Amino acid sequence: MSVVVEGLTKTYGRRHALDGLSFTAGTGVTGLLGPNGAGKTTLIRLLATVLAPDRGTMRLLGRDPATERQAIRRRLGYVPQEPGYHRGFTVFEFVDYVAILKEMADRRTRHDEVRRVIDEVGLADVSGRRIRALSGGMRRRIGIAQALLGDPELVLLDEPTAGLDSEQRLRFRDLIARAGEGRTVILSTHQIEDVAALCAKVVVLKDGGSVFEGTPKELRGLAEGRTWVGGRKEGPLCRHTGEGVFRTLGDPPPGARPAEPTVEDGYLLLLHEAAPAATR
Numbered sequence: 001m002s003v004v005v006e007g008l009t010k011t012y013g014r015r016h017a018l019d020g021l022s023f024t025a026g027t028g029v030t031g032l033l034g035p036n037g038a039g040k041t042t043l044i045r046l047l048a049t050v051l052a053p054d055r056g057t058m059r060l061l062g063r064d065p066a067t068e069r070q071a072i073r074r075r076l077g078y079v080p081q082e083p084g085y086h087r088g089f090t091v092f093e094f095v096d097y098v099a100i101l102k103e104m105a106d107r108r109t110r111h112d113e114v115r116r117v118i119d120e121v122g123l124a125d126v127s128g129r130r131i132r133a134l135s136g137g138m139r140r141r142i143g144i145a146q147a148l149l150g151d152p153e154l155v156l157l158d159e160p161t162a163g164l165d166s167e168q169r170l171r172f173r174d175l176i177a178r179a180g181e182g183r184t185v186i187l188s189t190h191q192i193e194d195v196a197a198l199c200a201k202v203v204v205l206k207d208g209g210s211v212f213e214g215t216p217k218e219l220r221g222l223a224e225g226r227t228w229v230g231g232r233k234e235g236p237l238c239r240h241t242g243e244g245v246f247r248t249l250g251d252p253p254p255g256a257r258p259a260e261p262t263v264e265d266g267y268l269l270l271l272h273e274a275a276p277a278a279t280r
């Protein structure tokens with residue numbers, strides 16, 4: 001397993017961002033799901049070796065970040081939630097700048113690698129354009145390009161599709177699926193459909209801990225036999241659908257009929273049932 005995390009705890013003041021989190025991830029795309037504030041960004045930053053945990057252990061690519069941070073960083077690609085781009089740079093200049101920071105000293109090989117990753121994310125045509133003149137979707141692709149420099153074995157993506165339109169999101173799915181071939185990709189997202197379409201594995205975080213680790217199919221399975229349409233509006237897990245009927249999770253309301261669950265149904269049910277009684 002390229003990522004093995006056990007009992008990770010990270011506190012900001014008195015607030016537990018992560019509270020004894022454990023999980024593993026191997027080759028392919030692992031999705032991190034969880035409500036706002038669950039601890040996804042904190043976890044990604046720990047995996048990126050940007051932050052150190054207060055307690056717990058991590059093994060990344062077979063190494064310990066507490067003692068071998070440099071060696072891990074050389075095999076790691078990271079797209080932060082809010083990448084700070086130098087907007088006056090062209091695409092090429094920016095990716096080249098990151099390549100220099102990644103210690104790619106030889107200019108010719110470095111430039112070849114910069115062109116390769118820019119091409120990989122479909123930005124070859126705008127390589128000479130200034131970042132400030134690009135769309136949000138193109139800027140997000142620059143984030144992926146810089147993370148792929150040097151062909152890392154572990155790639156960390158923190159909400160890479162936030163704010164993208166549907167067409168761009170679908171293009172991103174292809175990009176992320178390709179990135180997950182033969183390497184470990186950890187993808188933090190709020191897009192459950194992306195997880196369902198892309199991820200071999202999903203980890204659900206809640207209040208700084210892991211409440212689920214399995215396949216998207218297993219997550220969907222949690223709502224098997226517990227998803228209903230029609231009937232009255234009843235309970236907190238009842239919502240409107242586009243067809244004008246109610247969709248209910250859990251016990252069936254009177255007059256409802258069974259429905260095929262989705263990954264989102266399993267996720268919503270899990271979050272509700274994993275909540276401490278006091279917060280329901």
Ligand SMILES: Nc1ncnc2c1ncn2[C@@H]1O[C@H](COP(=O)(O)OP(=O)(O)OP(=O)(O)O)[C@@H](O)[C@H]1O
Binds near residue numbers: 016038042
């Ligand atoms: N630098 C910080 N200082 C203080 N508290 C922080 C800091 N970073 C995160 N937190 C707190 O830690 C908790 C976890 O935050 P984190 O950003 O990791 O969650 P998240 O799952 O990524 O949320 P989102 O989905 O909204 O991005 C939150 O309660 C947050 O307010």
